[in-house]
Amino acid sequence: MRLCKGESLPLGGSWADRSPLHEAASQGRLLALRTLLSQGYNVNGVTIDHVTPLHEACLGDHVACARTLLEAGANANAVTIDGITPLFNACSQGSASCAELLLEYGAKAQLESCFPSPTHEASRKGHHECLDILISWGVDVDQDIPHLGTPLYVACMSQQFHCIWKLLYAGADVHKGKYWDTPLHAAAQQPSTEIVNLLLEFGADINAKNTELLRPVDMATSNSAVERVLLQHEATPSSLYQLCRLCIRNYIGRQRLHLIPQLQLPTLLQNFLQYR
Known part of the structure; x- marks a missing residue:
């Protein structure tokens, strides 16, 4: 099925029903994109999953295409049926340029707490340049999503040192994690002593207990370097x-x-x- 100019995708469509505008944005074909827009194709046309051409451009890190779509009136806060925004796609891809562009055109870092979070996605994947931009635009670095926890907790679970550093430097609460698990609980389960030391330097509580009354040291692998660091810190008063x-x-x-x-x-x- 081929869409007529200016039409959105009708209900009952599929990925095969994407408009030529979606294809051009996905492939970064700027000239084709401009031609299609001049012919009247709907800049906010959606697939059955509510994916817009702007979603495609940001997922592909096609900054020039994203800018052209936004200048033509694309909705910077368009949401798919899964709650995905163009900003989420940009942060998932690690496209700092697209992220900055979207924020300049009014994209919100988080629409609702139940939607996928660009901040958490950037933290999980280690895209610290995107995280830098989100922080500079005033994102809540302690945003707590029940099934994920805070961005700091997510970064610790994924062992993304640079993201952890940027979040802590920006003032993220070193004690806020997922439910009663702190970021240090998450880091203790991983092999990085560098991350554990960083959290401790920013004041992580070595005696914090989770819902199972376990401390971070109890989560560490027995006889591991992480366990030794935690035990040493426990026996050494903070300076x-x-x-x-x-x-x-x-x-x-x-x-x-x-x-x-x-x-x-x-x-x-x-x-x-x-x-x-």
Whole structure:
């Protein structure tokens, strides 16, 4: 079946019913895309699954096509039947350029808590450049989705060190994970001592207990390097240096951490507060 110009996909269609506009956007064929738009094809035409050409362009990291569609009136917050937005596709693909473009055209980082989250997707896949952009646009770094937890928890489960660092640096709560499991519980189950040490440096509670009353050290593989790190930390009090930094950052508050460089402080102290 071929769509007529300006028509959306009728009910009962399938993937074979995608319009030529979908195909051009999917393949990054900018000239064809512009030609089809000039001929009157519907920029917001959808498939049976409510996939728009903009979804396709963002999934393929075709920035020029995405820009052309948005300039032609594409809905930056279009949602598929699975709750997928173009921004989610951009973050899933790791397309920072598409993500920035969508946000400039009014895309919302999260429509509803039940929808798939671009922040969680970027954290899960390690797309820290997309995460950087979302954070700069004021996304809630502690957004808690019941079946996933927080972005920090997701990043710890996926062992995405750079995303974990960016979330913590942006003020993510190191204690918020999934239900009673903290990010440290998640990290303790993985082999990375680097991630465990990072969480501890940002004040993770080594004695936190989950619903089964297990501490992070109880989740670690027996005789592993991670278990040794946790046991050593348990036996070693936090330094005054670390406690002071955590106290000051907590007092400043997450919403104002980005203002630290503007404080009338020596560069050494600014670096100290920013973990540099």
